[in-house]
Amino acid sequence: MPQMKNRSLVSINDFSKEEILHILDLAEEFEANPNQKLLEGKVVGSLFFEPSTRTRLSFETAINRLGGRVVGFSDSASSSATKGESLKDTIQMVSRYADLIVMRHPLEGSARYASEQSLVPVINAGDGANQHPTQTMLDLYSIRKTQGKLDDLNIFLVGDLKYGRTVHSLLMALSDFNPTFHFVSPEELRMPREYKLFLEEHGIPYYEHGELSEIIDEADIIYMTRVQKERFSDPMEYERVKNAYVLKRNMLKGTKDNMRVLHPLPRVNEIHTDVDASPKAYYFDQARNGVFARMALIAAVMGLK
Amino acid sequence: MANSKELKVSAIENGTVIDHIPSENLFKVITILGLDKISTQITFGANLDSKKQGRKAIIKVSEVFFQDHEINKISLVAPHARLNVIKNFEVVEKSDVTIPDTIVGIVKCFNPKCVTNNEAVTTHFSVINKKEVALRCHYCEKITTQEELRFEAS
């Protein structure tokens, strides 16, 4: 079994293929039996330097289901950071109170830095546009659960592929599993060159498309992301392309039976609500899987499993 | 020819001569090596003609000898620098600088949202390309390229 005890979880790139599979197996165990008091008597410091209600609730649910307690803050306005305390000092202090730290912070690289300052393991709950490894883990869990495997899948990534942190991490994490990628995005929000180079170096096929079309009939997974107006240098360009990246129920007609639609949430309008009732809509179950993935990660770093 | 281009800075008895520094980076080299904080004699010249590079600078520092890991810190600002170790007015050793595999401090991360640009954190990079310099930030994981290289003020 991979040795993860007392290790911080900062970046999905820190996980080997074996470690990923081990965490997914653990998450499966927690899904089958979600109330296990493994964290009884432990305190988790939950430090959200920027608000993220969804991620925070998911972590707090995971901790509560494990029988642990939570201390912390849910945005920087209620933390000492507003008084000018450095990140280093906050971490030095909290790591003397808590047995584990879960941290969300707007600065990129803050999680790695916190892990170096902390006396206890740090789980990164998002550091700016950089990493959000527990999101990636729940995405992988959702893919494996719906497809029965991670290998040899046709993965469609749709929307903002330039700034989308989740799609970048997912791409890296899946690279060990022989995927074929399809990128569907507006010209301005295409997958950055560094990721395409990475795929080329690893012999992983990818195709780029300008809009959602029948091509999705080949998909095993369609991973939707938000296309945000403020990402466009020209607002007119946004108006012109925005409807090309909206998934509607009638577009699912020719898709494979095993195909599932994923989305990191929150959704705005990129998935029409008429998709929600389709058996192929998986995004709410995906969010639920986040609790099990986080329970698995917490248990692994605390050496409880 | 050679005579007229002879460098007019005094010879040293014991110490180190650092040659082939790009003129525009002379003061960066001085800062990186901490030569502005030592008490032994230093002479330097800039805007000297060079066959290898347009304009070069040279530093002669008495009674100071560098270890590889110290001198390699200047490799990003003076990739072609050459060291001559002087003992009793004789060159006893010549060496070139090499770009190390990791760089701690010296360079700034190009990413304005990186923790190293917002908290008191020493930068730390792994060198992923030595020819066309590319440095991956240990913290934000973004890549700083040759064109984006900026040096920390010290």
Ligand SMILES: [Zn+2]
């Ligand atoms: Zn950085």
